[in-house]
Amino acid sequence: MFATKLIVSIFARYNNQRGPSAVYHLFKGKKSGQTIQDVGLFQLYPFFSITPKLTKAQYDTYIEKLFAEQFILLTDENVVVTEKGHQLIEDFRPEGFDGWHYRGREHAFFKRLALVVQTLSNAPQTMRFLPIEQDGATQRFVKQYLRHYDFQQPAFQQQFTTQLRTLLERLQLDERSKQILVYRLSGYEQSGYTWHQLEQLLKEDVLSLQLRYISCLHSLINEAQHYPLIADLTQHIRIDQLLTQSTQKTATLFYKGYSLEQIAQFRQLKISTIEDHLAEMAMNDAQFPLTQFVSIDDTAAIRTQAQTLQTTKLRAIKEQLPHVSYFQIRLVLAAKGE
Amino acid sequence: MELQQILHERFGYTAFREGQQDIIEAVLAGRDTVALLPTGMGKSLCYQLPGYVVEGTIVVISPLLSLMQDQVEQLKQFGEKRVAALNSFLSPDDKQFVWQHFEDYRFLFLSPEMLASQAVKGRLQQMKLGLIVVDEAHCISQWGYDFRPDYLQIADALPAARPPILALSATATARIISDIEHYLAMKQPATFIHSVDRPNLHYEALEIEPFEKAAAIIKQVTTFEGPGIIYTQSRKKTMEYASMLQQAGVRATFYHGGMEQQDRMLVQRQFMHGELDWICATNAFGMGIHKNNIRQIIHDHLPQTVSSYMQEVGRAGRDGLPALVTLYYDARDAARTVEVATLDLPTDVHISRYMAYADAGKTRAQLVANGEMTDTAFRVLDYWMRQLAPSEVSQKIQELAADKQQQVSAVAKIVTSTCIRAQLLAYFDEQLLEKPQNCCSACGIERHAILAPYTDKNNSKDLLNWQQRLNQLLPFN
Structure with a gap:
């Protein structure tokens, strides 16, 4: 439902001036003049490139449903949000997104977080475990991080846990988005859940869950500066001042x-x-x-x-x-x- | 240091498994060696241990990225730091890191296409090599079930003054073994062939009407103990089986190559940790699954080759305890499997498209990018087009297709024979000397004597809230 509402709410922002693929290009982060220009014109920075891997087929199933249920309709090739559609999104406030500054890079942060959590979770029991993230850059980053902080010290383990928990508590997001993020993490003899498993347990479609998860990651990184142990994991993730x-x-x-x-x-x-x-x-x-x-x-x-x-x-x-x-x-x- | 001592101190084992010591001793004596050990018999140790005896880097050539990474992780778990893999999927950063430390590694895993590059060849010429390992060596033979044309270039890429080669495979026929020795230019190799028989595996092949398959599988899973794997041919089927099993209260999920990397990893881990009991999977599942207590493997179709069947059922019962491997088939299965098996072979149309691209000066690999043919088909076609004239290629492909058909027939013949075990061994030129009790469905089998009954595991449907879950992961307060 989250995905459906988000798509309708963005069509509402386009003000009946864009075709059915506009949101797709926005979510994919297409760097064409039109899409980029629209980001500025309709103030859609938070939603730019939030799902770079979304397929057109996947997107189309949502669009077809929206048409079928008459939340939107087509006039002169432009999408118009119906009265019913406006009712749907009346109380809908998509919080936490900051697509413009991450564009898919938030996943690199999650990999680091996942590997740190897994290591700390295993540390009291064993150091012989199969890392959940196998990519070399992530492993080297995390190794350096853990070594720097002397991660086998209980003091560090406590501080890290407290900072992560407090940070999550402070985020202005619904509980479910946080729950999804935490359930994607793995620990000692407890593995994270796949998207399909979460879909079944939470009774919400995969794209919605993924979007909630992205919003949680974005706000986590954005708010991390007062939580140094988390902030250290966000190095070179945010795309800020790349240019002179x-x-x-x-x-x-x-x-x-x-x-x-x-x-x-x-x-x-x-x-x-x-x-x-x-x-x-x-x-x-x-x-x-x-x-x-x-x-x-x-x-x-x-x-x-x-x-x-x-x-x-x-x-x-x-x-x-x-x-x-x-x-x-x-x-x-x-x-x-x- | 004594081999036994290294085995214990480095790897934590108290004794060699059957066959390992002979192979390791041959390698350490400097001989080219071909070693066939069935899946789950500890092939990797045959090069891992020599890494702590010989001087110089152990170079391991491995066909699959996932396999390579798995081996690297395994060595890291044994506390080895000087280990890395170089393949075309590495990020530029990672590649550069490996490149800078190239000579320092004790174990270096290379994909065949990396080995073919001039830069890598040059590097290998200059450094001290301890041993060259060719993993999954059957890939070198076009008669193997997973022919990799890149493998044929391995011998060319190696320095003239090279250390011994160790060629490893789980299963290979005499014809494939001779290809391995020939194409790797091995010098009077020592050959070790371990029996492919696994006495603790009990084989079943049951003919059944197509519409009864699913019900029979669900019944079997909910009657006897797991954990287990159901192998099927399509991604859609994996999901269907998983959902049926879940409805029956079984802790099951699906696994196929179309899932995102993180999800695939999570499924593997859940299975390995015993958080899941059944995986419904395509043949993409299995590589790198180190799970000893798998009690059942179920096929709902005829596998494409005897070797792949052996690989898949070989994942059961690695703990040495009895395991049941069941294959359900119906009369039309052979035709369907041939269809799937030849799907990835290039056709005459592909040959002419290939030449059209070449004539137009276009990059031929674009054929794949443009969706004109699959990656596998291109790999095979590209190789043969460089070796033979176009008309001969057409001929060649027909031969390959006929061969695939024959391989499927071989599987069909074995499972419908008077003793599945005896025929499996015969296929690998072995004779069955001793028949275990409950040998196979043809000899007569008592399922209850093999497996304990199914027990209902607590399949909780509720998630904790995020604070509780976080507290479980990080119980540091």
């Missing part, structure tokens, strides 16, 4: 949908400076919409040339590929490989 100040300004304008020329004019800067900013953005943001500037084929061609020539010199590449611009080459070289 000037580039940030360009980026802000760019993601509102302004063209390079418009930004240059507006900021009274040379076009080449704006191009510098875009290159910086491409470098810092794995989701930079490179294809908006360079075709997939050209991107591949530039990468291949750079590799064969063992160079990042623009001219050398340009000589081999006369039809692409210097700006395009710069973007491709700056952008992170897929």
